[in-house]
Amino acid sequence: MNAEEKAYHERFMREAINMAELALRSDETPVGCVFVRDGEVIGRGMNATNKTLNGTRHAEFVAIAGILEKHPISSLKETDLYVTVEPCVMCASMLRQYGIRAVYFGCWNERFGGTGGVLNVHCDPSVDKPYPVTGGIFREEAIMLLRKFYVQENDKAPEPKQKKTRELKTEILPMEIHAPRPSSSKSETSQTQTG
């Protein structure tokens, strides 16, 4: 990637980071994205799983739902996605079925990643056309946003967890991404069961 291309992609990833910051302020997992066609942002999205009580309302879904209100489905074939965290398996498949042109992301998603993190839904054998992916654009910023969310959530918990988990870590570790926080003690049990 030459300097000019780098600047082009970073410009849009900055917009995606802005969406992730908005998600963080709204108590949602800070994942943000923008869809770009002909050098213009045609849709924006952020994670909305807590607000909707729907574990599938990821930033990519929210953005595409907005786009399809105004644009035909076929326009996605000339559209690129910039997202702060690698698309999960679900979103990676959704993007491939819609025929997305290319995907650029910030950090890898070692929990659910569908474009290299766990599975390779973007290029595995499928009836749909594969798409190219480029990861690592503003990776550290994307991770720091997730980490801030993690600390913020732990501080809200009625009984704060072990102190070390509340500190803002700067080293880069895998963590659970996208999953909405449980709303009952029962589900917290379920969560820890499968960790």
Add this chain to the structure above:
Amino acid sequence: MVADEPASSGLEHLGVVPRTGSLVPLKTKDEVRAALETFEAYILEVPARWAGAVKDAIQEAIPDLKTSDFQHLRRVVQFKYLPLHIQRRYRPPHPSRPRGDGSEEDSEVTEAEDDDTARYFLVSPTTAIEHATLIKVLVQKTPFGDAARPPWALTISVPALSPTSAEQAAQWSLEYWPVAYKNTNPYGPHSSLLARNGLELAPDAGTMLALADAAGKHVHDMGFGEQIGCVIVDRTAGVNEIVAVAGDARWRSPCGEPTSHNDPGNVMAHAVQRAIAIVGKKRLRVAGSDPDSVPSPAPFCDTPVTDLEKRFHTNTNIPPNGYLCVDLDIYITHEPCVMCSMAILHSRFRRCIFGKRMPLTGGLTADTALQKPKGDAVAGTGLGHGIFWRPSELNWKFLAWEWLDTDATTMITNNTDTLQA
């Protein structure tokens, strides 16, 4: 498990005729791997009284041999427990044994003795020691030092991983080498857990799938989508409480009109996605907030589009304080696509049952059980994702079954279908 007593009443007047058939648990990705993976190993015929000494000699020759890597394989076996093909290699049906130890009568006597006294010893994987080196080690030891009794080591294939059920252990013992089953399944749900859940689901599963069929038929008749339907059920109280019914709506425009069938249609309006969204809105209502206060663009298509869907939409029959789709079961007419399979996992469902396998697009199956139909080179491969049970990679797992109709002719048999369900 034949579903013979449909318990869900009140669905008959909707034209829902229960399907008759059975539930077949899906194989997990690790189970499929475990069933296929083998390695080559040496086996050795040893007089019973020397078995211990030979074991020690092997340990000495291969000091870093990790027998824990093949704990599931019996180390010392009697002739009668060997698979037939190995028995024949040591004792061919004709008296043409490579060991020239006397006349025919003599050898018959020897064989009769051998049956009681010979043991068959699993030495090691072939990667642990060269065949020539192994023989060199053995001829220095009793009883192989005797030129009349050269060490007779064969190479056989053995299963690399533990069996996941007693049936599999029995089958492998016939096919490869005697195998021990420890009543655990490290590669998937325990068979007793599956059996218990299968028994619980079987009586109503045919009815739930028939309702999913109806949901698919209704959207298709209106031109909104493919004939794919989905039903979400709460069975925590022991009876099926139908929480959401949704059909596919990929051909429905944001303004609610049928559109032309240009691929791929509106992917996020797959039946599973719509049904999950309807559950989320029910949860909001039960929690006392107005679902309409949360913006939900029309392409999500998360409101009922047919009368059948409406019927199950209005009642708030979902326990308060629930989390996503924890404790709920999901029935689908087809094996869900990769996107929908992962949506089910994200939503933390308890159990999933689907009707028709989708070898080219389905995300749940891990095996390649479907046989290639005649003259069709493409179908029957399967994507192998097995998204329902990959606990080392994904943070949730659930039980999954496919449904097999008793009368197979009623099943849709177009296996080349590229449809994403």
